[in-house]
Structures are given as C-alpha cells and as structure tokens.
Amino acid sequence: MKDFLIAPSILSADFARLGEDTQAVLDAGADIVHFDVMDNHYVPNLTFGPMVCKALRDYGITAPVDVHLMVRPVDQMIESFLKAGASYITFHAEASDHVDRSLQMIRAGGAKAGLVLNPATSPSCLEYVMDKLDMILLMSVNPGFGGQKFIPATLDKARKVREMIDASGYDIRLEIDGGVGVQNIREIADAGVDTFVAGSAIYGADDYADVIKQMRSELAG
Numbered sequence: 094m095k096d097f098l099i100a101p102s103i104l105s106a107d108f109a110r111l112g113e114d115t116q117a118v119l120d121a122g123a124d125i126v127h128f129d130v131m132d133n134h135y136v137p138n139l140t141f142g143p144m145v146c147k148a149l150r151d152y153g154i155t156a157p158v159d160v161h162l163m164v165r166p167v168d169q170m171i172e173s174f175l176k177a178g179a180s181y182i183t184f185h186a187e188a189s190d191h192v193d194r195s196l197q198m199i200r201a202g203g204a205k206a207g208l209v210l211n212p213a214t215s216p217s218c219l220e221y222v223m224d225k226l227d228m229i230l231l232m233s234v235n236p237g238f239g240g241q242k243f244i245p246a247t248l249d250k251a252r253k254v255r256e257m258i259d260a261s262g263y264d265i266r267l268e269i270d271g272g273v274g275v276q277n278i279r280e281i282a283d284a285g286v287d288t289f290v291a292g293s294a295i296y297g298a299d300d301y302a303d304v305i306k307q308m309r310s311e312l313a314g
C-alpha cells in the first residue's frame with residue numbers, strides 16, 4: 094500500500110483568487126492539487142481548462158497537478174494539458190473512443206495516466222489496460238458538482254479494484270472523489286484507497302490546516 098495523499102479539489106476554491114487559494118491548501122498540508130475540468134457536455138457543468146492550469150503554474154504552484162477530465166472527446170484536451178503542466182491526467186472510460194490510445198498519449202507526453210470510473214461503471218474496463226495506468230480514480234458521486242453525498246457502494250468497488258491492483262503487481266494509485274471528509278476517510282482507506290480528493294470538506298472549512306490535520310489523524314489511527 095502506498096503513502097496517503099490528500100488532494101483538495103479546487104472546484105470548491107475561490108475562483109476569484111484561485112492562485113492564492115490553491116497555494117493556501119498546499120501550505121495547509123495538502124499533497125496534490127485536484128483540477129476538475131468540466132465541459133457542459135460530458136457533465137452538466139462548466140469549469141476551467143488548460144489556460145487556467147498554466148496560469149497556476151505561472152503563479153508558482155509547484156505541487157503535482159492532478160487533472161481530472163470530465164470532457165468528451167478527451168484526446169485534444171490531453172494534448173493541451175500536457176503542455177499546460179499537468180502531472181496526472183485522468184479521463185472517464187466512457188469518454189474516450191480509444192481508451193488504450195488515450196492512456197498511451199498521456200504517458201508519451203510525460204504525465205502519469207489514469208482512468209476514472211463513474212459510480213455505475215464496472216471495474217472490468219480496467220482489466221486490459223492495467224499496464225498503462227498510474228492511477229485509478231473511483232467516483233463516489235456522479236460527476237459534475239461538489240458537495241454531494243458519498244455513494245456507499247463505492248467502498249465495495251474500491252475493495253475489488255484494490256485486489257486487482259495488488260494482483261497486477263503494477264505501481265498504481267487508487268484515488269476516490271466525492272463526498273470525502275473527516276467522518277468517512279478512515280473507512281475509505283480501509284477499503285484500499287490511498288489518494289483522497291476532498292473539495293467542500295476542505296474549502297468549506299474555516300481552517301484548512303485543521304481539517305487536513307484531522308484527516309491525517311484519522312488515516313494514522
């Protein structure tokens with residue numbers, strides 16, 4: 094099992110002061126920046142694109158940026174985010190016509206590659222691409238919005254995917270996204286997850302450092 098990473102979703106940050114509010118969660122103890130890209134096509138909401146990712150790099154964000162593409166098609170956005178400084182690029186299994194090729198593009202461009210599974214998507218889509226994955230992201234809400242309730246069936250899926258990762262022998266992170274907070278992070282870790290996206294739980298707190306500390310304390314317990 095890998096070390097635990099906490100990845101605040103900047104979907105819940107103050108967009109008017111995005112650089113500052115991104116640096117603030119890193120200064121508060123977060124490990125990586127989760128960057129939610131929505132296109133009002135694959136998901137019913139619209140956020141930000143590669144120019145904003147580059148702007149964060151230019152602002153001085155040096156932490157890994159974990160780009161979660163909720164867009165269709167995906168390949169043009171992969172190219173753009175590779176140029177914009179993404180560290181991880183993940184996309185939804187249903188959104189690419191050629192999942193294997195899209196994964197190869199990400200690694201060939203120097204980033205880490207990942208596949209995202211919606212709540213109703215079966216882990217079977219991972220079976221023939223395990224060798225091309227650096228991350229698997231399990232959605233524990235339906236994608237499109239922050240602040241939703243964690244879907245409990247995701248825990249069973251996390252256990253199954255953890256078994257697949259361990260059996261494969263590949264070095265793959267297991268990330269979860271949606272409804273994660275201090276109250277359930279331990280249970281999620283026990284299901285085999287090592288990377289935790291949290292938007293409203295962190296950005297909705299008065300003290301970012303305090304909530305991240307509470308999450309780490311739950312993970313250590």
Ligand SMILES: O=C(CO)[C@@H](O)[C@H](O)COP(=O)(O)O
Nearest residue numbers: 236237239240271272292293
């Ligand atoms: O990708 C998404 C939503 O589509 C997530 O990253 C949410 O932004 C998580 O938000 P919280 O549930 O933690 O508020």
